[in-house]
Amino acid sequence: MKNLMMMNKEHEIELINSCINDLVYEKTQLKKAYNYYHCVRDAEQFRHIEENYGIGTPTSVGFTPLIKKHIDVLVGEYLELDPDLQISCKDSKTVSEIMRDKQLKIHQAAFEFFKQRLQNAIIQVFQEGKAPTNDPFFEQELERIKKATDNSYVSEYEKAAQNILNYIKHSRDIDLKNKMRELLTDLLISGVCYYRTKPSGSKEGLKLEILNPIDTFVERNHNEFYLNKSTRAVIRRWLTKEQIKAEFNDELSAEAKKKLDNDRTKGVDDSNAIYVRVKSGMEPMPACSPTPGLLGGLEVSPFRNVKDNYYRVNNNLICVYECEWIEYDEKEDRLVRHEGVKIGDEIYIPRGVSEYIVRSATNPKDCTLSVNGLFFSDKNGDPFSIVLNTMDLQDKYDLTIYYRDSLIASSGSLGDWLDAAHLPTFLGEEMPERAQKWLAYKKQGIAWYDSSQEGTQMINTTFNGYDDTIKAQAIQAFQMVLESIEQQACSITGVFQEKLGGIQQRDAVSNVKVGIRQSTLLTKQYFSAMDLIYKEVNYDLLNLAKIVFKNGITGTLINGTRLNQIFTALPKYYTMTDFDIHIQDSTETFQDKESLKATSVELIKSGQVDPTMIFNIMTAKNVGELKEYIEDAVQSKKQENDMVSQLQQQLQQMQQQAQQLQQQLQQVTQQNEKLQKELDKNSSDKMQLEQQRVEIERKKADDTKNYNDRIAAIKEREIDIEYMQLNDGNPYNDKIKNT
Numbered sequence: 001m002k003n004l005m006m007m008n009k010e011h012e013i014e015l016i017n018s019c020i021n022d023l024v025y026e027k028t029q030l031k032k033a034y035n036y037y038h039c040v041r042d043a044e045q046f047r048h049i050e051e052n053y054g055i056g057t058p059t060s061v062g063f064t065p066l067i068k069k070h071i072d073v074l075v076g077e078y079l080e081l082d083p084d085l086q087i088s089c090k091d092s093k094t095v096s097e098i099m100r101d102k103q104l105k106i107h108q109a110a111f112e113f114f115k116q117r118l119q120n121a122i123i124q125v126f127q128e129g130k131a132p133t134n135d136p137f138f139e140q141e142l143e144r145i146k147k148a149t150d151n152s153y154v155s156e157y158e159k160a161a162q163n164i165l166n167y168i169k170h171s172r173d174i175d176l177k178n179k180m181r182e183l184l185t186d187l188l189i190s191g192v193c194y195y196r197t198k199p200s201g202s203k204e205g206l207k208l209e210i211l212n213p214i215d216t217f218v219e220r221n222h223n224e225f226y227l228n229k230s231t232r233a234v235i236r237r238w239l240t241k242e243q244i245k246a247e248f249n250d251e252l253s254a255e256a257k258k259k260l261d262n263d264r265t266k267g268v269d270d271s272n273a274i275y276v277r278v279k280s281g282m283e284p285m286p287a288c289s290p291t292p293g294l295l296g297g298l299e300v301s302p303f304r305n306v307k308d309n310y311y312r313v314n315n316n317l318i319c320v321y322e323c324e325w326i327e328y329d330e331k332e333d334r335l336v337r338h339e340g341v342k343i344g345d346e347i348y349i350p351r352g353v354s355e356y357i358v359r360s361a362t363n364p365k366d367c368t369l370s371v372n373g374l375f376f377s378d379k380n381g382d383p384f385s386i387v388l389n390t391m392d393l394q395d396k397y398d399l400t401i402y403y404r405d406s407l408i409a410s411s412g413s414l415g416d417w418l419d420a421a422h423l424p425t426f427l428g429e430e431m432p433e434r435a436q437k438w439l440a441y442k443k444q445g446i447a448w449y450d451s452s453q454e455g456t457q458m459i460n461t462t463f464n465g466y467d468d469t470i471k472a473q474a475i476q477a478f479q480m481v482l483e484s485i486e487q488q489a490c491s492i493t494g495v496f497q498e499k500l501g502g503i504q505q506r507d508a509v510s511n512v513k514v515g516i517r518q519s520t521l522l523t524k525q526y527f528s529a530m531d532l533i534y535k536e537v538n539y540d541l542l543n544l545a546k547i548v549f550k551n552g553i554t555g556t557l558i559n560g561t562r563l564n565q566i567f568t569a570l571p572k573y574y575t576m577t578d579f580d581i582h583i584q585d586s587t588e589t590f591q592d593k594e595s596l597k598a599t600s601v602e603l604i605k606s607g608q609v610d611p612t613m614i615f616n617i618m619t620a621k622n623v624g625e626l627k628e629y630i631e632d633a634v635q636s637k638k639q640e641n642d643m644v645s646q647l648q649q650q651l652q653q654m655q656q657q658a659q660q661l662q663q664q665l666q667q668v669t670q671q672n673e674k675l676q677k678e679l680d681k682n683s684s685d686k687m688q689l690e691q692q693r694v695e696i697e698r699k700k701a702d703d704t705k706n707y708n709d710r711i712a713a714i715k716e717r718e719i720d721i722e723y724m725q726l727n728d729g730n731p732y733n734d735k736i737k738n739t
Contacts, residue, residue: 089155161574168542191384194371195211228370324370358547361577
């Protein structure tokens with residue numbers, strides 16, 4: 001068993017050496033491209049024209065950046081877009097689960113609707129004593145609820161993956177935006193870009209590592225589009241002993257650690273070393289004592305060969321090779337990824353089969369490298385580098401500026417040819433004194449000549465003079481050449497002056513729009529490649545999260561400036577699922593974003609959007625967020641307008657009612673006045689009648705009194721008569737009559 005392990009270890013060491021020997025080479029052209037981007041040119045390239053031919057003539061060809069700003073504009077513009085990523089599930093098992101869960105959600109929504117209807121019917125029957133009514137819109141409302149649930153449904157699988165991607169996007173440890181800037185810059189400078197995803201040092205987090213194209217070597221599989229489908233890859237790094245121990249200490253044997261401590265390597269000749277240029281005849285300075293000043297006098301020129309007038313600063317870096325290769329495992333009947341490390345010349349770390357292999361549920365036998373990237377190439381497979389394809393323009397640009405400055409520096413002034421033999425002798429004893437005094441008097445307006453002096457002529461000039469000044473037409477010609485070179489560079493990169501901010505006052509608005517439109521069309525291919533690499537980075541990180549976060553993850557997402565959302569992604573929703581990541585075309589995204597912003601301004605002017613929403617709209621990071629802000633603003637304004645409209649209608653109704661009430665009040669007032677008049681009239685009549693009645697009653701009372709008085713008088717007389725009859729002695733008249 002031990003012998004078998006030793007054989008396997010020796011076999012892996014052979015494969016590590018084979019990868020290094022077969023793939024590693026010096027990318028001289030690529031180094032030159034990066035130097036041109038960083039405004040560094042080979043010091044010997046224009047040495048033949050840098051001699052000082054005259055006073056004031058430039059002694060070296062400077063480097064004026066021409067293409068760097070174009071690349072920076074493209075990268076900056078893309079990073080501004082902040083494209084939205086959309087998740088979809090593609091494995092059949094997950095899709096079936098999603099469809100089943102969606103149907104359950106629709107049924108649950110329908111059940112809740114039925115439940116509410118039933119409760120309302122029961123309340124009407126038992127509490128209010130009303131008979132249940134048939135709603136003619138019941139079926140329509142039910143269909144609307146089903147459709148709304150279907151459209152708004154988002155599965156837990158998609159939510160989990162989307163939350164993980166948002167977490168990756170805002171993670172400070174991953175630093176995705178800065179890494180993407182570096183990756184996209186590599187893509188435009190060299191035509192290639194490489195990265196790899198791997199677990200962090202604690203094995204519980206994600207790590208995105210941007211690889212230097214100069215130190216990354218991939219044996220590309222021409223049958224596959226993506227680089228992680230390649231068969232072998234080598235990553236070259238330059239580390240100090242301390243960095244090697246910190247990263248590989250657990251994998252180093254005691255013997256390897258001893259070799260590392262005794263390693264006296266001063267660097268490798270083919271490394272990305274730093275050279276310091278020294279003057280001819282001077283001894284090179286010690287490596288640890290650079291000259292003072294900005295960057296200590298160091299010039300980064302990694303593509304130069306080591307010559308007598310250069311020396312290398314290596315800081316005792318040791319070359320470390322990390323190798324990966326794909327093999328077929330007959331026992332497991334699938335592809336596996338092997339890994340190994342070579343440190344210096346003698347230390348090897350054969351890691352065997354990688355522990356972090358992401359496999360697809362639809363294709364479990366497949367395996368990819370951890371190294372991925374993109375070749376921005378043509379049909380021949382050669383990467384297209386913007387810098388390398390415009391290098392001749394950069395040289396023309398700098399040479400034109402060199403000759404323009406040389407012409408300006410060597411230009412003179414207007415003057416006269418002066419015959420020294422005819423200068424007046426009274427101006428001085430020596431010739432220099434005579435010339436100085438003559439020029440001084442001439443400057444004051446007196447040009448002396450002595451007619452008595454032998455050989456003196458009327459005009460003491462042999463020729464009419466000379467003109468060594470540079471003409472404005474010459475400077476304009478140089479400027480036209482420079483503008484022509486800049487325009488030619490713009491036509492190659494697709495970044496025209498309108499995008500670079502070179503808009504002149506005479507440029508019409510339509511010309512600017514046409515220029516921006518042309519830039520958008522020409523740079524579409526660059527943005528398409530950037531979209532692809534951005535999608536692949538997120539896809540690889542999401543796939544690695546299935547292994548790293550196998551027990552689930554709980555994190556915090558930032559929503560806006562004040563809101564934080566805590567999410568939990570359960571492992572059952574993403575660890576066994578195959579995802580697809582979709583991204584809208586960034587050029588269309590940019591156009592949509594600008595159109596939406598312009599539309600939002602018009603909506604604000606027309607009063608359909610609240611002006612306070614302009615800050616959110618103008619600072620939106622992506623189109624999705626911008627659409628959400630505009631929709632919310634329009635919906636909010638619509639609701640507000642609807643409410644205002646309803647209030648206005650109610651106000652109009654109340655005003656109409658008030659007018660009706662006012663009219664009714666006027667009628668009632670008129671009737672009241674009429675009734676009051678009638679009442680007043682009736683009151684006077686009543687008073688007269690009352691007076692008459694009182695008079696009648698009084699008269700009646702008087703009559704009754706008189707009558708009663710007369711009756712009483714009659715009664716008294718009758719009584720007197722009867723009394724007299726009783727007392728008259730006649731017995732026949734003693735009877736009392738009843739009257």
